[in-house]
Amino acid sequence: MTGVSVVGGGLIGLATALRLADRGHAVTLLDPAPASGATHHAGGMLAPAAEVVYRQESLFPLMQRSAELYPGLIQAVEKHTDLPTGYRTEGTLVVAADRADSTHLAELSDYQSAHGMDVERLPLRQARKLEPSLSPQLAGAVLIPGDHQVNPRMFAAALLDALANLGVSIVREKVTELPGDEQVVLANGLGAAALHEGLQLRPVYGDILRLGVPDHLSPLITRVVRGFVADRPVYLIPRSDGTLAIGATSREDDRPVPRTSAIHDLLGDAIRLVPGVEECDFLEATTGARPGTPDDLPYLGRVSGNLIISTGYFRHGILLTALAADATLALVEGRDPGIDLAACDPHRHQEF
């Protein structure tokens, strides 16, 4: 069995370490503050259909494959811990606030169907039967049964517990130089650019809110509700701990905390779709930095005899965790990862 150092303990590094340790490899995980990066802020939607972006076809098979691998990852974690992961499979409802949003939603669902994704237009009456808290004033609804969710904070805590139970050594230190004498997996999100030349990573900030649903309204919604309000996307994620996440903005300025206007828009749009949000307790507003690459595809692959890169997961890192962990295990063991990773070549943006 191989000695492997995993640098970075966000969901990508944690799940990779889990897959490796579960197979008997001697794993060391290095991170000064595990699960404190983008993972701490993420919504946790596992949404290979609802998250599609036009003209990013190279991403779709990766997202789809990762969604298929998720149940296996959850099972592997549950073998080694009793802590909950917040994995839920009720599906996702996408709604439109007005006529223009409805046109947008119809075009998007046509595009999703054309790419083989399972999306189903629903009469509004039926959507409100599924989620009675939805506003009666909506203009369209689509059900996506295959888009699920995990609670990233819970999942990270469960993974850390599973790693401890597997005997993985967790070193709470920042890595400033790559360990030279064994296999290394560089999975430290935005921090990877400082440790390996040629990775072009940039922070894409996202603001997200957490609310508490009061007992008399609970559960306010029972599945992820996404929507478009005046062309702005918004999502509401019900958690098994009785909270509700509402997100998220996407911006490339240099402000690491949420602007008042972002909180205002997110709340206003969420209330437009689910009026009961007005009655919830406001718990927190935070900002996370997604590790973006120039083409929005991750950097995943072996770059030398002992170095594998696994970063740049941008808006899909929670979903892509299952694929990243499985593919990296295969790369460490010298096996075929079972999916074409050519588009993820970590050196594709290197300037010679």
Ligand SMILES: Cc1cc2nc3c(=O)[nH]c(=O)nc-3n(C[C@H](O)[C@H](O)[C@H](O)COP(=O)(O)OP(=O)(O)OC[C@H]3O[C@@H](n4cnc5c(N)ncnc54)[C@H](O)[C@@H]3O)c2cc1C
């Ligand atoms: C608001 C928001 C909502 C999101 N929603 C979703 C969603 O619904 N679904 C989805 O799929 N994705 C979502 N994402 C994206 C997702 O959060 C990221 O793609 C994912 O968390 C990336 O995981 P990671 O492990 O690569 O990086 P991170 O979670 O950022 O972890 C990197 C880790 O590396 C450590 N580190 C950094 N430098 C070093 C070093 N030198 N040495 C050791 N350790 C180091 C850090 O301490 C950190 O723990 C969202 C992101 C944001 C911000």
